[in-house]
Amino acid sequence: MMKKILALIILGVTLSAPGFAQEDDYSKYAGFVDLPQLTGLKNAESSVEIYLKKPLLGLVAALNSEDPSLQQLLANLALIRVEQFEMDPAQGPEVQKIITNVAQKLEKQKWDKLVKAVDKGEHVEIFIKTENTKIAGLLVMALENNEATFINIVGELDLSLLGKLGEQFDIPVLNKASETATDQDQGGEK
């Protein structure tokens, strides 16, 4: 009897341990982007970081029972990370440099550039990571009105539903990305 209990405990620990280890190790997801370059910006006078992980995304998914496609999209996501920094206008070039460096790094890692818009101190770049014909992650980097915003969405994404996600979380830049992706799809079909 004791042996059975011991075997069950060992089995339980063996099965649960990898689950615990993987739960927060987002670096294993292809769509996750580590942004150590932002450490310098974390000294900004005002900053906000938001981490929406599985249980919270699950809650939002549960709230959207009337929209099964959005519910499915949210259920497939592992993480939504938002980092926003309010900065001195003089720091603009520094942020532009960070965005350019991250963009170069992502291109080397075979991420696809979806949007690049640079205009009078404003700089927006959006990248997607594709894995096995499915989108595994998205990164938005935006410098607008002395505010730098970095959004990393990790998990299986449907680009046609990106607009819905933008509406859901009120991220207008995602609507822009969705429109661009749709235009590119239509262009490709032609």
Place this chain on the structure above:
Amino acid sequence: MRPRTFYPMLVVMCLVVLGQGCIYQPGLKLLNRNIDTHLKPFKLDHTSSICLGPISMVLVRAIAAESEEDDETLDILKCISRVNVSIYSTKIDQKNLTPDCVQHVVSNFRADGWELFIKARDHEELALMFYKQKRADITALSVVALSTDEVVVLELAGDLNRIIETAMNNRGHSLSGILKTAKSS
């Protein structure tokens, strides 16, 4: 006083005291127990604590309703059964509040099972919001606010899933809304 009236009064008084949340707080004081370890390297001196139990929360809800608070506040208050607020005095030099130091503090909390949800910094103030989860349920919600001379630790108990649902629902799940709230806090 006759025993017939004394004993029922004693029972009522015990219920009131227990209901206030000052003696027995299941699920609360999770954070306060280890707050010194979590907030290393900062030194804290405990100054005061306020505990609000279910009975006090009824009063808080009544006051909020009387003072015509917005629907969101009232909805959230309905979901909260207990609140524990602890205030600690401290001396934190602004230059010591480096990103590495903040990351170290967050790691201390994570080692104890707390998951970071929001980190908001505004000049000399830093607010960290954590939750604990058990499967799909949020089992504990805490806010730690650090300033150069004070640390405030707020712990909430109640239907925490509903609190988050309500907060997100009333804001249309808006991340920008959360960002604005985090900034204003």
